[in-house]
Amino acid sequence: MTMGTGFYFMKNTKIGRIILVIVWFFHIIYFLFGIKTIKDNKNEIKSIQTDMNF
Secondary structure, eight states: OHHHHHHHHTTTOHHHHHHHHHHHHHHHHHHHHTOOOOOOOHHHHHHHHHHTTO
16 A cells, blocks of 8 residues: 555656565565465474363
């Protein structure tokens, strides 16, 4: 949303729009490949629950 607003207000500034597109592109690449999630491990969850007496 914020980048879209910046893109709109830079309608007369071609280099500003180019920079915003580059930044947006690298954000998407980072979110797709850079952020790792924790895998669900049911055995580990059961072990923790037995240790906590659930």
